[in-house]
């Protein structure tokens with residue numbers, strides 16, 4: 232089960248023909264991996280239709296899929312639809328507050344369009360679609376993923392909190408979207424986000440005359456270049472004695488499931504998301520004992536945490552099923568659960584973290 236997903240496209244060929252080969256290969260592997268009886272004709276047909284659609288688009292357009300420098304974007308069509316039809320409303324162009332939608336703006340959907348490069352001056356709202364990630368949305372709008380976290384309070388602690396249908400504030404520049412609180416002053420706000428007062432005053436959208444302009448609580452300011460500190464989420468885990476016979480990590484990590492990377496490791500997402508079929512097996516990346524196996528309210532959904540007894544812990548989130556309990560000893564490669572979409576999630580995937588003394592490390596540096 233530990234196919235290394237990154238080996239599939241390590242040759243990094245992107246011509247339409249090689250994409251086709253890749254897709255066909257994937258389809259065959261998926262079919263042989265599956266218990267054929269469990270595949271309904273409908274499901275099979277939908278996969279075939281999907282492949283045909285991709286082939287058609289590739290053949291007609293001769294446009295190569297964008298290389299986002301992320302592993303394995305091959306099996307599904309790009310989860311990110313064109314940006315044009317998703318901009319559900321344009322918010323008032325100026326005014327520091329009164330976020331009012333002026334009606335839907337719909338343009339015809341043209342495949343593979345890109346956002347024009349001229350600088351935007353207004354705030355957009357974006358409706359989250361199936362398969363979206365904060366990283367992917369940020370790329371579409373040409374802003375940093377952190378900016379999306381810092382303009383949408385529900386994402387501030389955790390970019391995995393996306394849910395289909397959520398409406399996100401998309402700032403025209405990188406920075407922070409600040410809601411003015413009672414007692415706020417420009418000096419205070421500037422200090423908080425590590426910018427200069429002039430940067431806030433001179434940003435046209437804010438409509439501020441001077442550094443002494445009165446601020447109205449409840450209204451918003453755009454803080455260009457502003458930053459917020461990163462806060463790692465904590466999950467309460469088993470703190471009792473280490474169970475007898477608890478297995479120790481061997482010090483190497485295997486892929487917890489096979490699939491393709493839908494979101495890599497970045498500052499706001501210190502994990503990898505591996506897109507896989509609903510119900511795909513999830514295995515222990517290294518040996519250890521289970522310190523958490525249950526529902527997590529912070530957005531992880533069904534979450535398993537394994538302590539490897541050597542300072543490392545691994546996290547497996549959004550599971551549809553869990554086959555271990557707290558205190559269980561597990562060997563590397565043993566199945567512990569199934570890929571799901573529980574908690575805040577836009578589609579079946581495994582959110583996988585490797586923490587060393589509670590510091591999240593890039594799993595891609597450990598998985599080979």
Ligand SMILES: [Zn+2]
Pocket residue numbers: 391494500502503504582583
């Ligand atoms: Zn994730």
